[in-house]
Amino acid sequence: MERKTGGRAVVGGIGERRAAGRNSEGRAANEPGYVVGVDGGNSKTDYFLFDRAGEFVNHIRAGTCSHERFTDGYAGAYREMDARIRELLDGAGVRMDQVDAAAFGLAGCDLPSQREQLDLIVARIGLSRFAVDNDSFLGIKAGTSRGIGICSVNGSGAVTGGISPSGMRLQVGGIGSELAGDEGGGYYLGRKVVRAVYDGLYRLGPRTAMTEPVMALLGVPSRERFMEYAAEGAYKRTLPNTELMRVLFAAADACDEAAVALLEHSARQMALSTAGCIANLDFAAEDEIEIVLSGSVWIKAESPLMMRRYMRDVSELVRQRCRFVPLAVPPATGAVLWALELAHGAPVDADMRSKVLQGVLARL
Template identity: 30%
Template sequence: MGATEGAWVLGVDGGASSTRAAVADLEGRVLARAAAGPSNHVRGEAGRLRLRKALEGAVGGALAHLVSEGAGSRLECLQAVTLGMTGVNPGTPEAGRVVEELLPLLPSRALEAGLRARIEVVSDARTALEGATEGEPGILVYAGTGSVAMGRNAGGAIARAGGWGYLVDDQGGGYTIGRHALRAVFRAADGRGPETRLTSLLLEHFQVEDLDELVRVVYTNDGLDRPAVARLARLVARAAQEGDEAALAIYRHAAGELAGLAAAVARRLEMAAPAVYHSGGVFAAGRPVLEPFERAVRTALAGSRVWPARNSPLVGALLMAYRQLGHPITPDLASRLRAQLDAPGSA
């Protein structure tokens, strides 16, 4: 069987909140999909165990679905795999660990037929860029739990800014927004900042009566973990939509930081007035973050326009897997994948 006849591809989007996998054929029909928990930070035994569980749930789950649907005899059709993983770059020891954990899950017949040579591990920013632009020149700013920007110019060169992790960077991401929400509440209590709706929202969220109880919750068991802090961004969105000044200020600061990532990529790639795309849960807050983001982008990159990403990182991973096979990426192909994987309610 040739690489372009009856082939299947597997895409994986592995992040700090969840891991999604999908198998599709060359016509863009999604044959199976599954989701599991986070697969970020693969260093150390705990990280490796988290990665293993995530891949077993997502990749193993998708392949098990194919078997349950009677397609077990066709698993050798799987001819290319692309994984976009948070905190992982090609050619690194972390990428090697991802492949080691993935191999036992893949069909032996497909591996014997040459699949191992077409397993590609890249950063989740790379698959997000592919999904956002469908391979065209442009810059993607992604703000989920963390934040990163990546772009490609007309010559095919790629550059990144941000994405250095929550301890040193990730400005404009959900974790930082959540931290700023907590800070705003305690500063308001001291009189160092304005009164804010965030106080009542956080007390309600954590089901506590006062700030003394809240601070105990925050620091119990060495403190709230990253996903728990990042989830507080939803409360900031709610307060901002109600006109709370402290919440709006948090989003103005985040928007400026995120626009700065786009400008840094544009400088590195020598791009004038690039198309700038945005993706990730932070932008789901809508106007409180989008309006200042668009203003900041136009100020930093005169002539640029801002758009939502065309597709999710999972669609981007599938598009990159198609490219490994030399299969042409058309708007219709991307549209079919998007309709199945990115529509509201998709797994």
């Protein structure tokens, strides 16, 4: 298995890890085997337990398990994941050594050093065969027909992941707008809406229809105090990003110059991440590439303007044929399918895929 990180190829051990000294196949031959799939976001985490045949066994939804959200970092992530996985197994009467494989798609798993620390956490929990990676890869496993392709995540944040037919994986972005061009997602766009209003008020930018609704959302009593209220919201991370998105898309639909320019810029940056991910993986020129669109900005946006511009830009930048697939299933589906793929040593068939999807959808 080969992985590229920031353009550098890393070979071996990424798609499948074994904890030293453990062998899940060492249990009695008549005992059933299970898999664990974990979708760990910045606000909530879904833990699923299925058997090797793809039948649902148990599910727990809990808070974040991201090391970036705990004051004690990786120690907090271990404490949370260990407790929840044991709760998941105990609730079904399953022992740790009966788990044949596990897959974790985790927010905050962006750099090799982070992945190494998270690998250590999973091994310490007691799982033997597992994959740990950024949660963008779950969209590929859940949303494509063969478990290969690209996933563009445009939610509260932005990141792009890709898996080629050879199994090579690459993550582009997920670090932030300044360093990695993650110029999408509600957090980034919310701040840019505020900036567009400020530019219109004080920096000779185009007057924008977003001004009045944004001032109302922030409770700004007068234009002279706009930056005071905006800065407080930005510093305290209390900007109402969801509502700001609605203002942005409504203004863009009405052909507001500032709103349209902002969405076009963001769409272009997201397209560059997608195209760059494809270019740095070993897709063949004749491949049709499935591009999964995931996250609230892509899926729940009240206007198609940004998505249309993104699709147009990707098609212009990429030589291969592309098929865009809005993710219609929970990303946690991808974690379960990935775990089953590890357990069986091959992608699951259509029947098992359908069974897993039904099992996840019944709980989410």
